[in-house]
Every structure is written in C-alpha cells, then in structure tokens.
Amino acid sequence: MTPTQQSASAPSYWRSIVLWPAFPALLLFVIAFAIDAALNPNLLSVNGLIGFGSSNLPLVVASLGQAILLIGRTIDLSIGATISLVNVVAVSLFTAGFGMEVALPLATLVGVAFGALNALLVVYLRINALLATFAVSFVAGGLALRVQSAPGGSIPFELVMWMMDSYAGVPVALALMLAAAVAIVAIKRSTFMLRLYAVGGDDAKAFASGIQVTRVRTIAYLLSGLFTGLAGLATTLAIGSGDPLIGEAYTLQSIAAPVIGGVAILGGSGDPLGAIFGALFLVVTSELLLGFGVSPFYQQFIVGIIILTGLGGVVVLQRVLAAWRARGAAASRRRILEVAP
C-alpha cells in the first residue's frame, strides 16, 4: 500500500500545481519577466526592483479587489476613478497640513466609502453592476477633478523616500506586494470567502444553503473598496503628487488581470492570487515592448493586443487544463476509491 500511495502522491503534487487556476498566469509572467530581465539586466538590481515594485503595486492591489468581486459574480467599473479620488484627497489633506496619521487613513476611507456606495446600488437597490458602477465612476472622477483640477501638489518627502527604500536588499514596494499576497491568502482562509465562492457559483443554491447572499456581496464590495483605497495610497506614494486622472487606466486593467489570472469572469471559481500574476504579466509585457523601442503612440494599441493575447492564451490553456482536470478528477476518484475500505 505504501509504495503505491507514494508513487501516486508525487505526480499529484505536480498535478495540483499545474491544475492551479492561477498557474497559466504564473507561467506567462515568469516567461515575460525572464525575457525582460535578460534584455534589461538592470531590472534585477535593487534599484530595478524598487522601480518595478513601486510602479506596479497600485495595479496589483486594485486587481486583488476586483478579483474578490469577480469571484462573487459582480464587478466594479469605478475602481480607476476612485483611485484618482483617493490620490487627490490624500494630497490635499497633506497640503492642508494634516499629518500622515490622519491623511492616509482618511484617504483610504474614501475607497471604502465608494465600495459602500456601490454595494448600496448593486446589492440593495439591485441596479445592474455594470451600469451602477459605471455611473459611480463619473461621480468619483468628477469629485477628483473638483478636489484638484490639474496634476500637482506634493506629499511629505520621507513618504516618497520610504517607498523608494529597501531593507536588507528587499525593496519596500516588493515587501508591500508580498503583504498584499499574504492578506489575500488570509482572506481566502476566511469563512466569508467560502460563502463568496458559493454566492458567485450560484446565488440561488447559496440562498437555499442558508447563506445571506446580500450580506456576502456587501462585504465583497467593502473589501474591494478597501483594496481600492490602498491602491490609491500606493499610487500617491509612487508618484509623490496628485493627479485627478491618474487612475483611469486601472479600471479595465484591474479586470483583465484577474481574468488572465484564472478567475472566472462569471464568478464562483479561480484563485484571487492569480490576479497578482495577471497584473504583473500585463505590466512586464508592456515594459518589454517599450524596451524594444515601440513608439509611445502605439502603446495603447499594443497594450490592447497584449491583453487580448493574455486572455486568449489563458482561455486556450484553461480549456486544455479543464480537460486534464476532468481526467484528473476521474483519476483521483479512482485513487481514493482504491484506498477506501
């Protein structure tokens, strides 16, 4: 019995990695990063990693928030505009003379407040999530322009320096990225997340199982709002000033990233960690293209092609893996049944 079990468990360990929904995105990211590092060895220096971490932290954090919503079969199109609003609110609080112990939490709360607003519209008033959050994106974007109509302002210099710092060769920005990953792993272990998978999988069945569907989706929006607020802070620390339009591109990228990362856009399955790899794949490939000297005029076009390639590649890979997984399920079923008395 023992040898058969061991020979069965060794391949199943690899199988479980390969069948991990986030695996295709991890693979894509590692390949893109390796090419980027080969062409641009500076990327692997401490300074290179600091730049890499600080410029990509906002998208990674925003994508995690979006991933939570997608798993619960809902969405937020106001993430980008809210990031802009958080950014300009933080800068104006600093300009008004508040310390960071006031400015940073208050600005984060702006993100949570917009999460609450979205929850009110989508979960309680039952307005279509696409429409409601699209409308909210104009509210947040308009408020951002009202707070600060043009790029400018500044934040305390030590905050900018902290983001550019490293401890024992580990850049602060990368450590924060790791912290975000740890946070999402903790959230995955929560009872809330199990309910969220159920709600995203089929809300009628979740309801029949006694799950309070509205409460679960509300928590998802509040959590996502918190992540959006933190993404706004990360943006602020990375650019060191305020820009009412800084977040615009993040909305669609924050959706593309989790989907590339294997989160089902129709909810109920996938690993939110995949959003991190999806986000990093997106940014690394666009950096690569810039490195090849592609004109910035083509950048949007190229980024669009990359998103399509990433999505297409993942869809194809997912199909292949789904077939594998079905076979794997049948195989693990057989294995379990053999071991069973």
Add this chain to the structure above:
Amino acid sequence: MSITVEHVSKHYGPIIALRDVGFTVAPGEVRALFGGNGSGKSTLAKIVSGAVRPDSGRVSVDGAPIPAGSPRAAHAAGITTTFQELSLLPDLTVAENLALTHVPRVAGLFRADKVIRAEARAVLGRLGLAHLENLPVQALQVGEKYLVELAKALRLEPRYLILDELTSALHEHEAQLVKRVLAEHCKAGGGAILVSHRLGEIQSLCDTITVLRNGEVVADTDVASVSSDDLIRWVGGGSRTGDRGGARARTTATKTARRVELSNVALEADAGEVSLAVGKGEILGLGGLPDQGQAAILACLFGLREVRAPARLLLDGAPVQLRSPTDAVRAGIAYVSGDRDEVGFAIRSLQENMLALLLNRRDPIRLDEAQLEQALSELSTVHGGLTNPLNSLSGGNQQKVLLARCFLLRPKLLLAADPTKGIDVAARAEVHQAIRRLAAEQGTAVVLTSSDDRELAALCDRVLVLEKRMIIRELHAGAGLDEQALVESYLQAPAADRHQVAGAGSRP
C-alpha cells in the same frame, strides 16, 4: 413534538395547486406525500420547508405556527429539506458544500478546515461515503450527489427531514443506505416527509401516506393497510375518463404516412437506444415521470442535440441533419412551449411575434395583416390589436398567438413542451382544439410533453411512457390510453438497473 399542516391552499394564476390540505407528522414517523404528475405534492413539501408561501393555512411545529415562506424560519423550527434540484455547488469540495449552511470557524473569521473535514467525515460516514470528502462535487456520480445532499441536511441534525424525490436517482444499495439512515433518524425521535411517486420505496420506507390528486387529499392512511392497487386507483382517480375511445377514426390514416422517424438514439451516454415514429397528422405524447428523457427527445427533434450515426432522423422519409434550431425551422419544424418566455417576445407586438418564426425561411412567405388577424381569430384569440405587446394578453391568449404562428408556418412537425402550463381550463381546451386542427388540417405531426397526465390522455393518439431515458410502454387512444393507465405505467415501472445491481452482486 410534531409537524401539523392545516388548511393549506395555494394557486398559481388560474391554476389551483392545493385546496385545503392538511396532515401531521409525529416523532418517529415517516410520511409519504404521494401523487401523480401535477398533483401538488412538491408544492406542499415546499410550503412545509418554507420555500413557497401558501395563500392560506398554516404549518406549525409542536403547536407553534412557523412564519410562512421563510426557509430560515422553518430551519430554526428544526425542519431541513433536501432539494430535488440539489443545492450543491459543483466547484466546491464535498466537505465545503456540507459546511456551507453553517461554516465552522476559528478566531472568529477563519474557516476551521479540520473541523469542516471532521464533521464532513462524521456525517458522510453514516452514509458510507467518507472517502468522497475532498472531491469536488462535479466529480461525483448522480446518486452520490443525492446522498451528499442528504448528508448536508443530516449535518444540521434536524428534527424533521423533508426528502423531495431524493431516492429516485439512487441505486438499490444506495436506497438501502437511505432506509437505514431514516430508521436511525426516527429512532432518535425525528420525523420525515418523503415526496415520491414510486410505490416500492414508499412501501419500504414510509409508515403513513397522504395521497394527493389535483391538489386535494384523497387518502390519508397507514402504508401497511393499503395495497398498490388502491394507491394507483387513488392517484389515477379510478376513472376511465380521457380516453376518447373510438372517437379517433383516423388512426388508420396515421399509419400510412410516416412524417417523422427518429431511430436508434441514445438519450444518455450509457443508456440504451430509443426509436420512435410519428405519422402524418398524429399527436404523439411523451409521458412518464418528469425528466425521464422527454426533453432530450424534443431536443433531438429541434436540432439542439446532435443526432449522430447510428442514430438518424428522417423527415417524410428523407434523412435530415439538424445542427441548430435554425435548421429545424427551415426544415419545417415548429416549437411551442408552456414557458412562454422561452418562445415568445413578451414586450414585442403580436405581429412581430407571429412573424418571428418566418424570418429564417429560405423561401419567404408573404403575409398581410388580414391573414394574421384571420390566423388569430381561427383560434378565437382575444386581443386588442396586432400592434399590442404579447404580454398585454392573458396566458391562454398568449399561447394561442404562439400556436397561430405555427399555423402560418404550416409545419411538418410541431413540438409542444407542456403547452398549456399555467393556463385555465377553458383556454386549455381551446389550445387542445387548435393542436388537433393543426394535425388534422395540415397533416402536421405533433410531439407533445405534458406535466399533466390528463392532458396526454385527452389529446394524444398515442403515448410513449419513458423511464430512465428508455421507452417502457406504448399506449394507444381507443385501446386503453387514459389517465389511469398512464399513472399505472409509471408507478409500476420496473426499475431496470436495480435488477442489474442485484444480479451483479449475486455473482461470485
């Protein structure tokens, strides 16, 4: 310590589902809710479980009424239900699914995986399924899913279990497990309600029985004191109504010209093959318990399900390959459903709805308003003008509009899926009249499914009774086709695979 259901009535639109019904379940008692298709037994079970709110009447536990229409309230009173349509989520593991109703937690926020798995093992162990704990539900077989649904209910240690058609998908050895678990449950002072249309399982599992027919209680007694014949007579109404006897003189004509022939098609991966033929102007019914393959046959005939060799489909003797409903409509096949949202455009006008079927034809049919009006008036449709939206009409008149458009198409084959669902008796008779005329005047072959055995008996020239994706019986109008015979055919259906399992087990 008992459930009391008193004076419960419920209607859906013009249809009365339940009329002043009541029963009690005492501790240690397993009560069967028994009846034919559309008798109201599932509605009654849903009312007790809180999923459906009754129009009047009440459900109480130990004399205390439970707030109506709340699964949570029923649950708090100790009533747990296994759902026929299953409440399991395919992407989650068995253990996770079991935990969903009440997730064990550590440190307030986090899921206690060890407890989740231990609890799952404990309750699955009672059903001999502990080895399934970590499998995703999508990897389970049908019978196992039903048992896991039962385990999910048992985990909550309910005082009263409602099993809605739980055992119909189970093999014999699995049914034995359910029997043992129910016995343990009753020994511990619990009670249960079993919704079923299978005589065998009622006789082996239940103590008492409430028989429903057309939403009314026709018998309430001990299982031990009644015979199978009594039950069949109660469910079938004991009447030979519905058979129009020799009224159909043209049955000879139907045999001469075969309009549609579907042969050697397997309705399920491992099921045997079925074949059927429908004559010109013949109305063929597909009967039996719900979900025994009736929908799959309609799907084959409408291009929704591939008919692959060796199976084949002949239309007027010529083989046809239908890849989509578009192909089917072009080949002269029309589909009408009692779920009017499925086939009608509710907010669009009558004329748009009537023309919708004709849009895809290769040879256009030109129609003017007068012809549309005439098609509607031939079916005595009451409407306020061709430009009014479909949903401004009553259900019965909507159904006539959707049938009238089939007249315009002059189809070779009409597929009717429960065409009079939810419409009143008068409109139902007119819809029947329309279908008969279509068959008689245009030579259209009709294949019909119905949730009501009386409709099959009243309308069809011939009924094929399905059981587990196989045709088990054929009943002819004028030769014993009536409601009673239909009920009998599916209630006494031989459970083919049970014999197989028993046979396989007995071999060395």
